[in-house]
Amino acid sequence: MLAEELMHAAGGRSVWLRMEPRFAEPGTFLSALVSAIGNAMPGKSLPPLGSEDIAFAQAYLRRLLKAAITGESSLMLVIDDLHVVGEDSQPSNLLANAIRDLNPDLQVVLASRAPPDPCWSWHAANGRNDVVTFDDLRLEADEAALLIDAIAAKRGDASWSAEELAEISGGWILGARLLLQGGRHNTGANAVAPAAETSAPLLELLANEVLAPLSEEDLDFLLRAVRLPNMPVGMLAESVGAPFSKASVARLARKTLFVEMDGGGRLQIHDLLKAAVAHHRPEGLPEAEVLAISKRAGEALLAEGDLHAGLTLLSSVGAWEALRDAVLEAAPQLAEAGEFGVLYTALEAMPEEERGKTIGLQYWFGVSLLNLNPPRARALLSEAYQKAKAEAAEDYIIPLWAALVDAIWFEWVDCSLFDPLIEELPELEKLAKKLNRPEYDAQLARGAFAALSFRAPEHPNFPEWEERDLACFWQNMPRHETIRRGIQLMFRYCWGDGERWKASQVRTRLNYIFDEEAAAPADICTRYVVSTEFMSIFEPDATEVIATVDKGLAATDRYQLYFWDVPMLNAALYKVMSLEDRQRARDYLALLASRLGPHSRPHDVAIHEHFSAYDHWLEDRFEAAMTHALTAYRASIESGFSISPVYYGLGLAAISQSMGQRREALTRMRKARRIAQAQRSAILIFISCLRGAALAASSGRPERAKPYLERALSAGAAKRIYVHPWLRRQEMAELLNMAVDANIEAGYAHELLRVLHLAAEQPKASPTEKPLQIVSLGGIDIFRHGSSLLQSGKMQKGPIALAAQLVAAGPSGDRAEAFIDRIWGDVDETAGRNRLKSTVYRLRQLFGEADAVVTAGGRVMLNADLVSVDAWELEALSRSPTWSPAARYQRMLTLYAGPFAPSQGSDVGTLVYRQHIEGIVSDLFADFAEGLTGASDWSRALSVAKEGLSRVGFTERLYAVAMRTATELGNEREIRGLTALLETDHD
Numbered sequence: 001m002l003a004e005e006l007m008h009a010a011g012g013r014s015v016w017l018r019m020e021p022r023f024a025e026p027g028t029f030l031s032a033l034v035s036a037i038g039n040a041m042p043g044k045s046l047p048p049l050g051s052e053d054i055a056f057a058q059a060y061l062r063r064l065l066k067a068a069i070t071g072e073s074s075l076m077l078v079i080d081d082l083h084v085v086g087e088d089s090q091p092s093n094l095l096a097n098a099i100r101d102l103n104p105d106l107q108v109v110l111a112s113r114a115p116p117d118p119c120w121s122w123h124a125a126n127g128r129n130d131v132v133t134f135d136d137l138r139l140e141a142d143e144a145a146l147l148i149d150a151i152a153a154k155r156g157d158a159s160w161s162a163e164e165l166a167e168i169s170g171g172w173i174l175g176a177r178l179l180l181q182g183g184r185h186n187t188g189a190n191a192v193a194p195a196a197e198t199s200a201p202l203l204e205l206l207a208n209e210v211l212a213p214l215s216e217e218d219l220d221f222l223l224r225a226v227r228l229p230n231m232p233v234g235m236l237a238e239s240v241g242a243p244f245s246k247a248s249v250a251r252l253a254r255k256t257l258f259v260e261m262d263g264g265g266r267l268q269i270h271d272l273l274k275a276a277v278a279h280h281r282p283e284g285l286p287e288a289e290v291l292a293i294s295k296r297a298g299e300a301l302l303a304e305g306d307l308h309a310g311l312t313l314l315s316s317v318g319a320w321e322a323l324r325d326a327v328l329e330a331a332p333q334l335a336e337a338g339e340f341g342v343l344y345t346a347l348e349a350m351p352e353e354e355r356g357k358t359i360g361l362q363y364w365f366g367v368s369l370l371n372l373n374p375p376r377a378r379a380l381l382s383e384a385y386q387k388a389k390a391e392a393a394e395d396y397i398i399p400l401w402a403a404l405v406d407a408i409w410f411e412w413v414d415c416s417l418f419d420p421l422i423e424e425l426p427e428l429e430k431l432a433k434k435l436n437r438p439e440y441d442a443q444l445a446r447g448a449f450a451a452l453s454f455r456a457p458e459h460p461n462f463p464e465w466e467e468r469d470l471a472c473f474w475q476n477m478p479r480h481e482t483i484r485r486g487i488q489l490m491f492r493y494c495w496g497d498g499e500r501w502k503a504s505q506v507r508t509r510l511n512y513i514f515d516e517e518a519a520a521p522a523d524i525c526t527r528y529v530v531s532t533e534f535m536s537i538f539e540p541d542a543t544e545v546i547a548t549v550d551k552g553l554a555a556t557d558r559y560q561l562y563f564w565d566v567p568m569l570n571a572a573l574y575k576v577m578s579l580e581d582r583q584r585a586r587d588y589l590a591l592l593a594s595r596l597g598p599h600s601r602p603h604d605v606a607i608h609e610h611f612s613a614y615d616h617w618l619e620d621r622f623e624a625a626m627t628h629a630l631t632a633y634r635a636s637i638e639s640g641f642s643i644s645p646v647y648y649g650l651g652l653a654a655i656s657q658s659m660g661q662r663r664e665a666l667t668r669m670r671k672a673r674r675i676a677q678a679q680r681s682a683i684l685i686f687i688s689c690l691r692g693a694a695l696a697a698s699s700g701r702p703e704r705a706k707p708y709l710e711r712a713l714s715a716g717a718a719k720r721i722y723v724h725p726w727l728r729r730q731e732m733a734e735l736l737n738m739a740v741d742a743n744i745e746a747g748y749a750h751e752l753l754r755v756l757h758l759a760a761e762q763p764k765a766s767p768t769e770k771p772l773q774i775v776s777l778g779g780i781d782i783f784r785h786g787s788s789l790l791q792s793g794k795m796q797k798g799p800i801a802l803a804a805q806l807v808a809a810g811p812s813g814d815r816a817e818a819f820i821d822r823i824w825g826d827v828d829e830t831a832g833r834n835r836l837k838s839t840v841y842r843l844r845q846l847f848g849e850a851d852a853v854v855t856a857g858g859r860v861m862l863n864a865d866l867v868s869v870d871a872w873e874l875e876a877l878s879r880s881p882t883w884s885p886a887a888r889y890q891r892m893l894t895l896y897a898g899p900f901a902p903s904q905g906s907d908v909g910t911l912v913y914r915q916h917i918e919g920i921v922s923d924l925f926a927d928f929a930e931g932l933t934g935a936s937d938w939s940r941a942l943s944v945a946k947e948g949l950s951r952v953g954f955t956e957r958l959y960a961v962a963m964r965t966a967t968e969l970g971n972e973r974e975i976r977g978l979t980a981l982l983e984t985d986h987d
Contacts, residue, residue: 013040013041013072013074013075013076014040014075014076014077014078015036015037015040015041015068015075015076015077015078016036016040016078016080016230016268017032017033017036017077017078017079017080018080018081018230018268019079019080019081019082019084019085019091020032020081020084020085021084021085022316023084023085023091024085024086024089024090024091025090025345026054026057026090026091026094027054027057027341027344027345027348028312028345029085029090029091029094030049030053030054030057030060030061030064030341031049031308031309031312031341031342031345032308032309032312033061033064034046034049034064034308035306035308035309035312036230037064037068038306038308039230039266039306039309041068044067044068045067046064046067046068047060047063047064047067047520048337048338048339049308049339049340049341049342050338050339050340050341050371050480050520051340051341051343051344051368051369051370051371051372052340052341052371052372052522053341053520053522054341054344054345054372055371055372056521056522056559056560056561057090057094058094058097058098058559058560059520059521059522059559059560059561060520060521061094061095061098062098062099062102062521062559063520063521065077065098065099065102065106066102066103068106069102069103069105069106072105073105074105074106074107075105075106075107076107076108076109077106077107077108077109078108078109078111079091079095079108079109079110079111080111081111081112081113082110082111082112082114083112083113083114087114087117088117088118088119089117092110092117092119092120093117093119095108095110096117096119096120096122096123097119100122100123116131203272203275203276203279204279206258206272206273206275206276206279207276207279207280210256210257210258210273210276211276211277211280214252214256217243217244217248218252218256219277219280219281221240221244221248221249221252222252222259222269222273222277223277223281223284223285224240224241224285224289224293225240225267225269226269226273226274226277226278227285227290227293227294228240228293228294228297228313229297229309229313230266230267230268230269231266231267231297231300231301232265232266232267232304233246233249233250233253233261233265233266233267234246235297235300235301235304236249236267236297237249238296238300239293239296239297239300240293241293241296249267253267256273257273258270258272258273259273290317291317291318291319294313294314294316294317294319295314295317295319295322297313298310298311298313298314298317298319298322298323298326299314299322299326301313302326302329302330307330307333307334307339307342308342310326310330311323311326311327311330311342311343311345311346312342312345312346314326314346315345315346315347315349315350316349318349320350320351320354323346323347323350324354324357324358324361327343327346327347327360327361327364328358328360328361328364331343331360331364335364335367335478336478337478338478338479338480340367340368340370340371340480341368343364343365343367343368344365344368344369344372347361347364347365347368348365350365359384359387359388359391359393359396359400360396362380362381362383362384362387363381363384363396363399363400363403365380366380366381366384366400366403366407367381367403370403370406370407370410371410374407374410374411375411375413377403377407377410378404378407378408378411378417381400381403381404381407382404384396384400385397385400385401385404388400394431394434394435395435397428397431398428398431398432398435398440398443398444399440399443401421401424401428401443401444401447402443402444402446402447404421405418405421405447405450405451406447406450406484408421408451409450409451409454409488411601412601412603412639412641413601413602413603413639414639414640415454415455415639415640415641415642416455416640418451418452418454418455418456418640419455421447421451422448422451422452422455422456422459425444425448425461428444429444432444441468441472442472442475442477442481445465445468445469445471445472446469446472446481446484446485446488448465448468448469449462449465449466449468449469449488449489449492450488452465453466453488453491453492453496453642454641454642455640455641455642456642457492457496457642457679457680457681458642458675458678458679458680463680466492469485469488469489470489470502470506472485473485473486473489473506473509474509479513482509482513483510483513483523483526486506486509486510486513486530487510487526487530489502489506490503490506490507490510490530490533490534491533493506494533494534494536494537494538494571494683495533495537495643495647495683496642496643496679496681496683496684497679497680497681497682497683498537498681498682498683498684498686498715498719498721499682499719500537500538500719500720500721501719503534503538504534504538507530507531507534510526510527510530511527514526514527521555521558521559521561522559522561522564524555524559525552525555525556525559525561525564525568526564528548528549528551528552528555528556528564528568529552529564529567529568529571531548531552532545532548532549532552532568532571532572533567533571535548535575536571536572536574536575536723537571537574537683537721537722537723538719538720538721538722539722540722540752540755540756541755542575542576542579542581545571545572545575546572546576546584549568549569549572549588552564552568553565553568553591556568562595565591565592565595566592566595566604566607569588569591569592569595569607570592570607570611572588573585573588573589573592573611573614574723574725575723576588577611577614577615577618577725578723578724578725578727578729579729579756580618580728580729582615582618582619585611585614585615586615588611589608589611589612589615592607592608592611593608596608602635602638602639603635603636603639603641603644605635606631606632606635606636606639606644606648607632609628609629609631609632609635610628610629610632610647610648610651612628613625613626613627613628613629613632613651613655614651614725614726616628617629617651617654617655617658617726618728620658620886622655622658622659622940623659623937623939623940623943625655625658626652626655626656626659629648629651629652629655630652632644632648632651633645633648633649633651633652636648642679643684645672645675646672646675646676646684646687646688647687647725647726649668649671649672650668650669650672650687650688650691650725650726651725651726652664652668653665653666653668653669653672653691653695653726654691654694654726654727656668657694657695657698658890659940659943659944659947660889660893660944660947660951661943661947662695662699662893665695666695669688669691669692669695670692672684672688672691673685673688673689673692675688676688676689682715682716682718682719682721683715683719683721685711685712685715686712686713686715686716686719686721687712687724687725687726687727688712689708689709689711689712689715690708690709690712690724690727690732690735691726691727692705692708692712693705693706693708693709693712693735694727694731694735696708697731697734697735697738698893698894699778699897702738702783702786703781703783703786703787703788705735705738706738706742706744709735709738709739709742709744710744710745713739713744713745713748713749714745716745716748716752717745717747717748722752722755722756724756729756729758732752732756732758733753733758736749736750736752736753736758737749737753738786740753741785741786741787742786742787770865770866770867770868771784771785771849771866772784772847772849772852772866772867772868773867773868773869773870774803774807774862774867774868774869774870775870775897776804776807776869776870776871776900776901777870777871777874777895777896777897777898777899777900777917778896778897778898778899778902779897779898779901779902779903780800780803780804780901780903780904782800782803782846782847784847784848789846789847789848796842796846798823798835798838798839798842799839799842799843799846800904801823801839801904802819802823802836802839802840802843803843803862804901804904804910805819805822805823805909805910806819806853806860806861806862807862807869807871807872807900807901807913808900808901808909808910808912808913809861809909810872811861811862811864811872812859812861813854813859813860813861813862814859814860814861815858815859815860816833816836816855816858816859816860817829817832818909819836819860820832820833820835820836822907822908822909822910823835823836823839824836836860840853840855840860847866847867849863849866851863851866852866852867870895871900871913871917873895874892874895874896874917874920874921875917875920877891877892877895877924878920878923878924885927885928885931886928888924888927888928889924889925889928889944892921892924892925896917896921896951898951899914899917899918900913900914900917900918901914918952918953921948921951921952922948922952922955922957922958923957925944925945925947925948925951925952925958926945926948926955926957926958926961928944929941929942929944929945929948929958929961929962929965930961932944933961933964933965933968938965938968938969939965939969941961941965942962942965942966942969942971942974945958945959945961945962945965946962946974949962949981954981959978959981962974962978963975963978966978
């Protein structure tokens with residue numbers, strides 16, 4: 001009654017929802033509240049209740065209340081009988097949190113017989129609520145006098161004194177009004193109520209004063225009406241059945257306390273009167289009659305378009321046959337509006353045996369579960385799909401197939417589950433043509449695109465399905481359908497294909513749909529994910545990416561939709577890792593870790609493992625990086641996903657290269673490149689060929705990097721890609737400079753250098769930079785300004801042999817006679833001198849520099865001011881005290897591509913120098929491995945020692961380090977392998 005008075009006093013609009021025990025479930029509560037608001041405010045545009053909104057009920061409730069108050073001067077929401085849903089219930093918590101920062105013109109009145117729930121303490125602490133207890137409302141004598149004056153004056157009866165009225169009513173103003181309105185039952189002029197009457201329970205009082213004067217017909221009506229929700233008078237009369245009419249119900253409402261008409265023409269019966277009816281007529285109604293009345297009421301509500309209330313009522317009373325028919329009729333309309341939450345609420349209560357009788361119910365229940373419980377949805381939809389095929393239920397085969405694809409996509413655990421569905425595409429396409437219904441074509445196109453994109457983008461028909469799905473995206477379809485299709489397209493165009501222009505189109509259309517004011521919180525968060533994905537790949541400036549991520553994280557926190565943080569952070573981490581923004585990357589990694597739990601999807605855990613590996617790699621912690629990267633890669637392989645193995649495999653290639661495992665790195669890179677080519681993916685070709693170029697450039701033969709650069713930059717330039725995962729900025733700068741020098745997509749390469757701020761990463765040009773380079777380790781080649789001089793024409797054996805001998809002689813060279821003996825030992829002195837003179841001349845011509853070879857004082861030497869030599873640099877590296885152990889080791893791996901001049905002669909000088917270089921390399925491997933053992937990094941020490949043994953062959957020092965580390969690790973397999981190596985070497 002206090003709430004009623006407040007509503008009258010406040011004016012404006014009001015909504016009254018009387019709680020029932022079944023409203024303790026959030027979906028049922030939200031559905032009932034939507035219905036109550038819709039009935040009290042006809043024509044008000046309210047957000048559809050999707051099944052995902054039940055999972056994120058608080059965010060939906062905020063949006064619902066915001067929509068209800070929009071355009072209103074004030075709104076009062078009365079939640080009556082809150083106590084019936086239990087202490088600290090979900091509805092109570094949802095309301096308390098949802099209204100914290102909403103429009104102050106929205107007032108919420110909670111009527112409850114229990115103390116305020118703890119969730120309302122924030123409002124109390126901030127002065128945002130008033131608690132009115134029964135003691136505050138208890139009738140005092142002076143208030144009773146005013147009540148007597150107001151009511152008795154109309155009746156001409158003032159037989160009650162104020163003190164009597166307050167005492168007999170027990171302070172209940174309700175009871176006092178009943179006593180005054182009913183009059184005083186006197187047995188004599190001065191008689192008073194007997195003691196038994198003065199202590200009668202409230203229900204007895206209501207039964208005597210309100211129900212007793214009613215006719216049997218009115219009592220029969222109330223006995224039936226109390227079983228139903230608030231309904232329009234005419235609808236209620238029809239539901240209860242003859243002899244009750246709309247006029248008789250309206251008359252009853254006018255004359256009976258606790259029976260009222262609200263502003264929407266709906267009859268409201270207070271729960272106290274409902275309890276009094278049960279007390280007065282304890283025999284109740286037969287179950288069959290209750291079911292019949294509820295069925296008629298539910299069908300009447302549905303006929304009036306109140307699908308929420310109608311389906312909920314049929315479900316609550318177990319009218320399964322009526323609910324089945326109603327769902328099958330109403331479901332397409334609800335799906336069109338995205339109201340899957342209504343379907344879920346109605347069908348969840350239905351026994352599984354009942355749902356299983358009808359394929360249509362299984363389909364709609366499975367669809368309503370997609371956002372709530374994908375594994376359960378998949379199981380239900382799979383069963384229904386097989387049943388539909390077995391029974392040739394053609395109208396449901398394609399919808400069930402498409403919904404099953406969605407369930408696997410939502411679950412994202414085992415993409416191999418797509419395989420049998422992909423195999424059925426030809427038959428399904430025939431069925432779609434036979435049925436000739438546009439909605440089936442659209443469902444088939446989206447399902448085919450999603451399944452093939454995730455599982456088999458190399459499929460020959462994938463481009464056709466992609467084109468059909470994109471065409472459907474531009475058609476006018478239900479909002480939820482367009483969004484889901486757009487998300488799937490966007491993911492493929494960004495991470496799978498690198499299709500900038502298509503991604504831009506899809507993003508623009510999604511932004512039109514994601515109107516900031518009207519959009520659901522999930523849509524707002526999705527918008528930030530889509531924007532972050534696009535900008536991370538196709539926008540060079542990280543500032544906008546970071547700003548978008550910050551806004552997105554604030555939105556997910558505001559709406560408590562943390563699910564969206566994982567894909568958003570995944571996109572952001574690719575950008576900040578490529579830029580080597582270490583601190584921000586660690587902040588994002590920490591937040592990503594906080595979003596994972598014991599029930600996280602393996603794919604999400606793999607994302608965290610992947611970027612943990614990336615962080616370790618940037619910090620030169622290669623063993624740790626390899627551990628995390630292998631975990632991520634194995635998870636991606638087990639999931640059967642088509643894209644992640646490429647990204648994660650390239651991470652393994654980068655780490656392997658850093659650890660000196662070139663063959664492993666090449667294997668990983670080539671596998672990724674083959675997948676990229678099979679999928680016809682610009683972005684995968686771009687990143688895999690960049691890694692191939694980096695591997696080739698580090699081999700000491702930069703010329704080999706150019707074919708990779710041509711493929712990578714051609715793909716990147718066409719799509720304007722601005723992210724380079726698993727490639728250090730220094731590496732990227734060197735590759736782009738090489739591309740500029742070789743005129744490989746020079747414009748795009750210049751742009752990347754500029755917009756990615758890579759100029760600072762370029763090697764500083766030295767005033768003594770040498771134009772000529774001899775690569776003598778692992779082969780023999782001569783470069784001038786980065787271009788090989790030995791690529792075309794007949795191989796000049798003499799000049800090349802002399803170049804190798806000059807390298808072996810060192811910067812100071814050797815006597816002319818020594819070179820003659822080593823190269824032309826079978827000719828006389830005069831012929832030898834002539835040959836040497838001729839060969840020096842030809843070598844100078846090859847160099848293009850007359851001063852590149854110096855002859856003075858009977859000695860011949862390379863001009864160290866003009867010519868750089870990898871072998872000499874390796875010697876200098878071994879002597880220099882300025883290098884850190886890790887940096888020295890990395891530089892050695894870059895320089896040493898194999899034995900010195902392996903294609904040249906076997907004269908003593910060449911052999912001695914070759915052994916000299918191998919000794920240096922062996923010592924550098926051993927030095928670094930021993931340093932690692934000192935830091936107790938046994939696993940990496942073993943890896944380094946084994947790599948050394950593989951590169952330079954058996955040496956006692958490397959063998960000793962390897963055996964020591966294998967023993968420390970207790971690795972019996974490695975110990976046996978090393979023992980076999982020792983025996984082989986001794987043999």
